[in-house]
Amino acid sequence: ILGPMILAAPTTGFDPTPESWIASLQKAGYAAGNAPLTPEADDATVSSYVAAAKAAGIILAEVGAWSNPIDPDPVKASEAIDKCQKHLDLAERLGARSCVNITGSRNPVTWDAPHPDNFTRETFDLIVESTRRIVDAVKPMRTFYTLETMPWIFPSSPDESPDLLKAIDRPEVAVHLDPVNMINSPHRAYHNREFIRDCFAKLGPLIKSCHDKDLILHEKLTVHIDEC
Numbered sequence: 001i002l003g004p005m006i007l008a009a010p011t012t013g014f015d016p017t018p019e020s021w022i023a024s025l026q027k028a029g030y031a032a033g034n035a036p037l038t039p040e041a042d043d044a045t046v047s048s049y050v051a052a053a054k055a056a057g058i059i060l061a062e063v064g065a066w067s068n069p070i071d072p073d074p075v076k077a078s079e080a081i082d083k084c085q086k087h088l089d090l091a092e093r094l095g096a097r098s099c100v101n102i103t104g105s106r107n108p109v110t111w112d113a114p115h116p117d118n119f120t121r122e123t124f125d126l127i128v129e130s131t132r133r134i135v136d137a138v139k140p141m142r143t144f145y146t147l148e149t150m151p152w153i154f155p156s157s158p159d160e161s162p163d164l165l166k167a168i169d170r171p172e173v174a175v176h177l178d179p180v181n182m183i184n185s186p187h188r189a190y191h192n193r194e195f196i197r198d199c200f201a202k203l204g205p206l207i208k209s210c211h212d213k214d215l216i217l218h219e220k221l222t223v224h225i226d227e228c
């Protein structure tokens with residue numbers, strides 16, 4: 001049985017102080033918030049935000065490390081891995097619930113786009129190697145490096161996530177569930193409740209964070225689905 005859902009979202013328009021950030025979350029009605037800091041923040045600044053969140057009962061939900069650790073350009077891939085390591089370290093310093101990223105893409109132009117090589121065994125192995133490099137450099141104890149489910153790269157289904165995590169073989173790596181990213185057919189769209197329940201049944205404690213959004217199924221051929 002699931003408990004109450006605690007919602008978080010990025011907020012804007014606040015001054016760069018813990019008090020202003022907390023006020024922006026409370027005004028919007030959120031009991032959690034995405035980390036408003038960058039990895040360059042010093043320990044005193046991190047501590048002030050952690051203390052303010054604790055005093056207000058605000059959960060630090062996630063640190064985004066959006067980048068492409070398996071970019072076909074080795075220089076760009078190395079830069080992305082370095083970015084993920086720094087953001088995972090920030091999540092650890094904050095005690096955030098997760099540091100989230102996608103596994104990447106072999107698309108040489110767009111970091112999160114489809115590519116014919118995305119579902120090859122070689123790409124699977126690249127994901128395993130790059131993810132290990134990220135978590136082994138930080139060795140987090142208080143947070144998780146979470147891999148977001150995506151439509152066109154591993155993991156793209158609730159059946160692929162356990163296999164990928166088993167191959168990575170690092171307890172610090174977990175699932176970031178985004179059900180809408182996996183709804184890629186009218187049948188799954190119309191039966192989304194059953195699909196979401198299936199995700200939780202198969203992934204359960206592997207899930208450390210989620211994205212919550214909706215979708216629109218358009219009446220056009222072929223199938224066209226937009227997130228919203």
